[in-house]
Amino acid sequence: MLKQKDSSASATPASSSSRLAGSSTPASRANSVSSKDGWVRFVVAPDGKSHxxxxxxxxRQEKLSSMLKDMMSKKQRSDDSSPPQTSSTNEAASLSLLSSWLRSNEKDSSLSSKNAVASTSLVEKYGKCHEIIGRGAFGIVRISHKVDPKNSKSEKLYAVKEFKRRPAESQKKYTKRLTSEFCISSSLRHPNVIHTLDLIQDDKGEYCEVMEFCAGGDLYTLILSAGKLEVLEADCYFKQLMRGVVYMHEMGVAHRDLKPENLLLTTSGALKITDFGNGECFRMAWERDVHLTNGVCGSAPYIAPEEYTEDEFDPRPVDIWATGVIYMAMRTGRHLWKSAQKEEDDFYRRYLEGRKDEAGYEPIEQLERARCRNVIYSILDPHPGRRITGKQVLNSEWGREIIVCDAGETGH
Structure with a gap:
C-alpha cells in the first residue's frame, strides 16, 4: 500500500440562493455545486462538512438521455473538424463513461415502449404504469401511479421493472431466474438496499417486479450530467454504498454486478443498491463456511481480475473491487480501465506497474488525501486474499471521517 503525504483541497463552487434543509443559514454563506446545465445539485454548509x-x-431521465446524445453528437462533429487528437487524449476518451453509456444505450434503443401493458391485478395494487425511467437488456422500468382512494390529489409512486424472456430461454428457466432474484432482493431490509415489494405477472405472462421508487434516478446518470462529483459528494455516496455491501455480505448475499447504473438515488441523496439478477447466496443462515462461486458476470470495467483467472473464488471481494472502480468513476467521470486483464488492457497493466512504483498510478494519486488513496489501493488489490473487506473500509481512518448526509443516514 503506497504511503503519501496528505494534502487537502479547497473547492470554490458557485453560491446559490437556496437554503440548507433544517438550517436558517443562507447557501450564499455555504458552498454550492452546479452541474453543466446550471442546476445546483449539492450544497455544503459553512462548517465544510454537513451537506x-x-x-x-x-x-426527466428520458429527456436527459436525449440531451446527452445530442451533446455527444455535437462533440463528435466538433472533433471531426478539429486537428487530430494526441494518443493520450484518445485513450482518455475511450474510458469516458459517456462514450460507454452511448454504446450501451444504442443497443437498448430497440426496446419498444409498448411492452408495458399491465394486468388488472398490477393496476389494482400499484396503479397504472406510465413514464419510462430505465432501459436495459432485461426490458424497461416504468413509474406506476397509485391514486389514494381517499384523496384523488394524492398518489403513491412505485418502480415497476418489466422482465423479458431471454432468447431461447425456456419458461421454466425464465421463472426460476426471476423468482430467484425476487427471493434475494425481497429478503433484504436496509436503508441502502432497494425495498422490493412484489413480483406479479402481467396479462402476457411476463413478470413485473415492484419496488420503491427513487426519484433521484441512478448514480450513472448523475455522473454523466455532472462530469464528475465533488469530494464530499462522492464520499457520501461511497460510504452509503459500502454500508449496503457490508449488510448484504452479513446476510450471506453477494451482488456480483455493482456499477453506477445499479445504484439508485432519492432526490435528497439516499443511495439504494438494486438489480440482484446476478446475486448469489454464498452462505445460508445456518452455515459458517462460504460457498465459492465461478464464472464472469457483470459489466467489464467493474469485474474483478480473479473472475478471469480463477476457477472458483469468494464473491465478497468481487463486490469490494467494484466499489473501488465506482468511487474512481465518481471522482474522475471515467472508467479506470475497460477490463482488469493485463494482457488485454494497457490501462490495467499500467495500474499493476504503478502499484509497484513509488510514484503510484496517476488517476489514484490525483486523489487529494493519502488516507483515501491508501484505502482505494487496498480495495483494488489484484489479489483477492489481500483485498480489504467492507468492514475494514468503514473502520479505516478515511471511512470513519466521511460525513454522510441526513438523507443517507435515514435512507429517505
Missing part, C-alpha cells in the same frame, strides 16, 4: 444533495426527478 445536502438536491437531485432532480428521474421522470
Amino acid at each position: 445536502q444533495h438536491l437531485l432532480r426527478s428521474a421522470r
Whole structure:
C-alpha cells in the first residue's frame, strides 16, 4: 500500500440562493455545486462538512438521455473538424463513461415502449404504469401511479421493472431466474438496499417486479450530467454504498454486478443498491463456511481480475473491487480501465506497474488525501486474499471521517 503525504483541497463552487434543509443559514454563506446545465445539485454548509444533495426527478431521465446524445453528437462533429487528437487524449476518451453509456444505450434503443401493458391485478395494487425511467437488456422500468382512494390529489409512486424472456430461454428457466432474484432482493431490509415489494405477472405472462421508487434516478446518470462529483459528494455516496455491501455480505448475499447504473438515488441523496439478477447466496443462515462461486458476470470495467483467472473464488471481494472502480468513476467521470486483464488492457497493466512504483498510478494519486488513496489501493488489490473487506473500509481512518448526509443516514 503506497504511503503519501496528505494534502487537502479547497473547492470554490458557485453560491446559490437556496437554503440548507433544517438550517436558517443562507447557501450564499455555504458552498454550492452546479452541474453543466446550471442546476445546483449539492450544497455544503459553512462548517465544510454537513451537506445536502438536491437531485432532480428521474421522470426527466428520458429527456436527459436525449440531451446527452445530442451533446455527444455535437462533440463528435466538433472533433471531426478539429486537428487530430494526441494518443493520450484518445485513450482518455475511450474510458469516458459517456462514450460507454452511448454504446450501451444504442443497443437498448430497440426496446419498444409498448411492452408495458399491465394486468388488472398490477393496476389494482400499484396503479397504472406510465413514464419510462430505465432501459436495459432485461426490458424497461416504468413509474406506476397509485391514486389514494381517499384523496384523488394524492398518489403513491412505485418502480415497476418489466422482465423479458431471454432468447431461447425456456419458461421454466425464465421463472426460476426471476423468482430467484425476487427471493434475494425481497429478503433484504436496509436503508441502502432497494425495498422490493412484489413480483406479479402481467396479462402476457411476463413478470413485473415492484419496488420503491427513487426519484433521484441512478448514480450513472448523475455522473454523466455532472462530469464528475465533488469530494464530499462522492464520499457520501461511497460510504452509503459500502454500508449496503457490508449488510448484504452479513446476510450471506453477494451482488456480483455493482456499477453506477445499479445504484439508485432519492432526490435528497439516499443511495439504494438494486438489480440482484446476478446475486448469489454464498452462505445460508445456518452455515459458517462460504460457498465459492465461478464464472464472469457483470459489466467489464467493474469485474474483478480473479473472475478471469480463477476457477472458483469468494464473491465478497468481487463486490469490494467494484466499489473501488465506482468511487474512481465518481471522482474522475471515467472508467479506470475497460477490463482488469493485463494482457488485454494497457490501462490495467499500467495500474499493476504503478502499484509497484513509488510514484503510484496517476488517476489514484490525483486523489487529494493519502488516507483515501491508501484505502482505494487496498480495495483494488489484484489479489483477492489481500483485498480489504467492507468492514475494514468503514473502520479505516478515511471511512470513519466521511460525513454522510441526513438523507443517507435515514435512507429517505
